[in-house]
Amino acid sequence: MASLSLSSSPTFLRTRSTISSSVRSLCGLPISKLSFRSPDRSPAALGVGKADCSRRFQLRPTEAFSPAGMAAAAAAEKKVEVFDTEENIAVSLAKYTADLSDKFCKERGSFTVVLSGGSLINSLRKLLEPPYKDSIDWSKWHVFWVDERVVPKNHEDSNYKLALDLFLSKVPIPPGNVYAINDALSAEGAADDYEACLKRLVSSGVIAKSKASGFPKLDLQLLGMGPDGHIASLFPGHPLCKESKKWVTHILDSPKPPPQRITFTFPVINSSAYIALVVCGSDKADAVHRALGSGGNNKEPLPCQLASAEGEFKWFLDKAATSKL
Numbered sequence: 001m002a003s004l005s006l007s008s009s010p011t012f013l014r015t016r017s018t019i020s021s022s023v024r025s026l027c028g029l030p031i032s033k034l035s036f037r038s039p040d041r042s043p044a045a046l047g048v049g050k051a052d053c054s055r056r057f058q059l060r061p062t063e064a065f066s067p068a069g070m071a072a073a074a075a076a077e078k079k080v081e082v083f084d085t086e087e088n089i090a091v092s093l094a095k096y097t098a099d100l101s102d103k104f105c106k107e108r109g110s111f112t113v114v115l116s117g118g119s120l121i122n123s124l125r126k127l128l129e130p131p132y133k134d135s136i137d138w139s140k141w142h143v144f145w146v147d148e149r150v151v152p153k154n155h156e157d158s159n160y161k162l163a164l165d166l167f168l169s170k171v172p173i174p175p176g177n178v179y180a181i182n183d184a185l186s187a188e189g190a191a192d193d194y195e196a197c198l199k200r201l202v203s204s205g206v207i208a209k210s211k212a213s214g215f216p217k218l219d220l221q222l223l224g225m226g227p228d229g230h231i232a233s234l235f236p237g238h239p240l241c242k243e244s245k246k247w248v249t250h251i252l253d254s255p256k257p258p259p260q261r262i263t264f265t266f267p268v269i270n271s272s273a274y275i276a277l278v279v280c281g282s283d284k285a286d287a288v289h290r291a292l293g294s295g296g297n298n299k300e301p302l303p304c305q306l307a308s309a310e311g312e313f314k315w316f317l318d319k320a321a322t323s324k325l
């Protein structure tokens with residue numbers, strides 16, 4: 001079931017009715033079947049501590065990673081929260097991440113976190129402030145990238161450098177728990193090397209394994225979305241969106257520069273326990289309209305629509321991104 005949670009500001013009341021009908025049209029559900037929540041930030045409201053939801057949506061393996069199967073899974077598990085400003089998203093995202101960190105550190109003794117590049121990193125800034133900076137057990141964090149540009153680690157285009165400069169250098173995560181790509185390798189070599197690294201960490205139990213898919217089950221993937229609806233380095237209409245066997249693959253012709261990148265595949269993204277998709281700005285409004293509103297009727301699903309999580313997939317949207325809903 002889809003669930004929609006919006007803040008209770010006057011803006012929310014106006015936004016709520018428009019998003020309601022959009023989500024109704026997306027899910028094909030009567031409006032009474034959708035759940036509207038007050039801005040409850042408790043662990044229960046966040047789904048923290050609830051049982052693994054993978055049973056809620058069961059597909060046979062051949063269906064599970066077909067575009068149709070992935071789009072159906074994404075629609076089934078969607079939660080959408082709209083905030084007045086990006087600042088409010090940053091506040092909520094910090095609480096969401098910190099609650100999940102507590103949950104997984106207690107349950108598994110480690111917290112596997114996946115970062116994208118782009119504006120998402122700046123939206124993590126509230127984790128660097130009280131109470132989170134001192135309350136999070138950073139020693140148990142293991143940090144990965146959903147995609148990385150194949151450039152030296154000190155290059156301005158490097159997602160590693162972006163995260164290091166704005167976030168990782170300011171918290172005490174052990175350097176050995178930060179998994180950057182090997183920038184001495186080709187794109188193909190770096191993707192294979194990253195996949196081998198994930199496999200070692202699944203074998204040693206640092207990364208969980210999905211019972212449903214057999215792919216790694218990262219605890220939380222923190223993702224952004226491009227104006228064309230891409231996530232990671234999986235772009236609309238690109239054959240890599242159909243990759244069903246590899247964990248990590250490479251792209252040499254990325255439409256967003258730089259062209260050479262490595263990226264998690266959809267089976268790895270969709271086997272995550274939790275995904276937070278953070279989308280801000282009016283340049284994303286068309287893709288949001290297509291993904292969450294009526295703009296996608298009779299069109300190929302965008303990569304953002306092919307994404308799902310085994311536990312919870314939650315959109316964090318600002319008002320500008322929902323302006324066409």
Ligand SMILES: O=C(O)[C@H](O)[C@@H](O)[C@H](O)[C@H](O)COP(=O)(O)O
Binds near residue numbers: 117118120149159226
């Ligand atoms: O390396 C990358 O280019 C990213 O990982 C990419 O997937 C990014 O997250 C989106 O393009 C959103 O970026 P913005 O939030 O900056 O628009």
